[in-house]
Every structure is written in C-alpha cells, then in structure tokens.
Amino acid sequence: MEPLRLVQPEVGQSRYAALAAALRARIVAGEWPPGTALPAEQTLAAEHGVALGTMRRALELLTEQGFIERRHGRGTFVKPSLSGASLLRFFRFGDGSGQAPASRILSREPLPAPADVARTLGLGPGEPALRLLRLRLVAHQPCLHEEIWLPLPLFAALAEGDPADWGDLLYPLFAQRCGVHVHRAVDSIGFCRLPAEPARALALPADHPCARVQRQAFDLSGRCMELRTTLGDANAFHYTVAIT
Template sequence: MNLDLRLPLYQRLRDMLAAAVAEGQWRPGDAIPSEADLSKRHGVAIGTVRKAVDQLVAEGVLDRQQGRGTFVKRTRFNASMFRFFRFQSETGERRIPVSRILRREAMPAPSAVASALRIRPREGVIHLVRLRLIDDLPLLAEDIWLPRARFEPLLAVDPGEFGDLLYPLYEERCEQVVVSAEETLTVETADTMKARLLRLQPHAPLIVIERLAYDLARQPLEWRRSRGAADKFRYHVEIR
C-alpha cells in the first residue's frame, strides 16, 4: 500500500494494520500479534504500536480483551434490530429471525441505489428481497442492494444456502467484510406488496430502518431498507 509519509508514524502504522485487516490477513475473530511482536516487526517503539492499536480500537476495528489479547472485531449488526423490533417467540424468548430470500436479481443500478453505493449510474448491482420470520410469522421485509463487482460470487450461491445472517456470507464467499454502518429510521405506510409480505392491512404504518454498511476504507458495501409493522416497533436508549 502507498503510505503518506507526511502522516505521524503511529498513523502510518495504523493504516498498515488496517490494510492487513482489509486484505484478509487477519479475519474477524482472529488475534493480532502482540504489541511487542508488532514493535519488532515494524521497527517502532511499543508506544507507537499502542497508539496505533488504540486508534483502531476506538474506530471499532479491533477489540481488546483483558488477559487474552487484541482481536479483529466481529461486528454484530443483528443486535440493532433487537433495539428496534421485538424479535421474540410466544414465550418471550429472544431469537434471531429465520431469513428467506424471495428474489435475487442482477440489474443496472437505479439512480438512488447508485448514489447510496457511490457507483456509476446503471452500474451492475445485485438486488435481494428478503423476508425475516419467527415461527413462520413475517416480521421484516427487506430490500438489499450490493455492488455486483464486489459480490459476483453470490449469484452462484443457491438462495436456500444464504443462511439467516448475511454478513458472514459476504465474508466467506466474497471476502467483503462489513466493519461499520449508519442507520436512519423513518415511517411510511405499507403498499400492496409490503402489506401482503408482512400480512398487514394495506396502508398499515411501517417503520423503515435504512442501513448503509461500509468496509474498512469507508466504501459502501451494502444498502438495505428493512420494513416492519409499527406495532412491533420499540425504541430503547439509556441516557446518563
């Protein structure tokens, strides 16, 4: 990689470590070398290594675990859905919804999708329509958009093999790792198709969670809109 020599040494080391994660040298869940090992490998002081690692921990790329070491953080974006919707069985047990891919298509990017993913208008994208259910009851209807150039292998995967969580699939089949995301909540009413998918009355109120997910270089990897019935929506925040 090309390093900007004008940057402080710890910042350049931070960029080198981030590149190692982005290139898959260390995968989510892997332990990185100790600070002493990194100091010896890169010929810098341990204080410089610690400052670079501190920055990656603050950015959510690495995770320090007391007594165990420092690991590449495995993000748990599914937890955000638990913040907003009641994903529970009839007995009150919290569960990850079952996912069902209803449609997968390769197509030119609509203008709004191209803008969100920062790709050229009409550039190739993959569009997924996914339904998430608990006990066969639909909770979320999702439209998911991916840059085709980065996710081409997904077109060869049987939709029945996608599993309930997509980000591990992105990593395993496409070597694309989501490390951060931005979410926006809005409200709309259900059109005919969404009402049918979610088994609601037409024009029922929906909560929409719009998520833009990024790789380590802050390039958009995925744009999705998840829609669920407003009466299953919850919002919780602790303020201190």
C-alpha cells in the same frame, strides 16, 4: 527473517498515526482476519522498527477507531464482523423469546442500480447491482420485509445457486461466499405507510403504519457494501436508548 516495514509519516502526520495507518492497511488487506489475534506488541514494534511506546500509541488509536479491541489478559484482536442479527433489536415479535427469525428470499435479480443506490454503493450510473427481496418470519409469521441492494461483481457468487441454502443470516454468507466482512453499519429509523407489495408479503393492509429502518453496512475499508430497507408493523416497533 521478515523485512523491516519502515513507516514514513506524511507532512503534519505524527509517527504513531502513520504507523496506525500502516497497521490498518494490513488489517484491510486481510493479513489478520476479523476476530483473530494480532501479534504481540513487541513483535509488531520490531517489524516496523519503532519503539514499543510508539506501537502502543498506534494500537490505542486503532482501538479508538474501532478496528481492534483489547481483551483483558488475552491480547489484541481485530474486531469481529457483525453477525447480521442486530436489526431485530428494533422490533418485538412473537412470544418475545428472542428467537432468531427465519429468512425467506422472495426474489433475486441483477438490475441496473437506481441513481441513489449506485451513489451509495460506489457504482457508476446504471451499473449492475443484485437486488434481493427477503421476508423475515418469527414462528412462521411474516414480520419484516427487506429490500437489499448489493454491488456487482463483488456479490456475483450470490447471483447463482439456490437461495434456500443460504441459511437465516446474510453476513456470515457474505463472508463465506464473497469474502466481504461487514465491519459496521448505520441504521436510520423513520416512519411511513406500508406500500402495496410489502403489505401483501406481511399480510397487512396497504397504507398500514410501518417503521422503516434504512441500513448502510460498511466493510473494513469503509466502502458501503449493502443498502437495505426494512419495513415492519409500527405497532411492533420498540427501541430503548440510554443517555448519559
């Protein structure tokens, strides 16, 4: 029989908030991987020695915080990881068929992290990070240029082997090779002139107007696991927002 996992609220913390923190810790520790079902509410309540109502409020809080989701008639699941396909929603390329773009790694090297990269990734100044330059292609036409910074040693597995074997999506690769699940991301959209190197890769003139998407991707614990700058032709940029 499982030992009781009694939860002690901190001063000023409600019982269900303390319980939610305990469940979050179990999720972050990988006890229930992204996309899997949680045990039944009754089982969880018994494990933690709380009333069913208290467990339900804790699960509601985790739902609001985006850690879990209720699926009608099927139970409660840990939110699945992001697939990594979502950056394409900012651009329209090719025939508009929504075809998934191909990926080509242009370069991969461990480098001392520049100050802003180190700060964002939670590294000390000059600690090593893995830098990838990557081209995305639709119908064999280059369409996006990406500079990607990943913290070392966490992503050391990607410093080895042939990137040609990586496939077209990075986030499933992060999960398989490095055990990193991307839980949420924040994209900042701006506009700039295309620098010379990405311009060559995209077969566009230098200084061509381009849209720039700066992404920070986070794991379940809230640590930033990826810093990515994506550049693409401003004329291909298109995004729709609903306001209610």
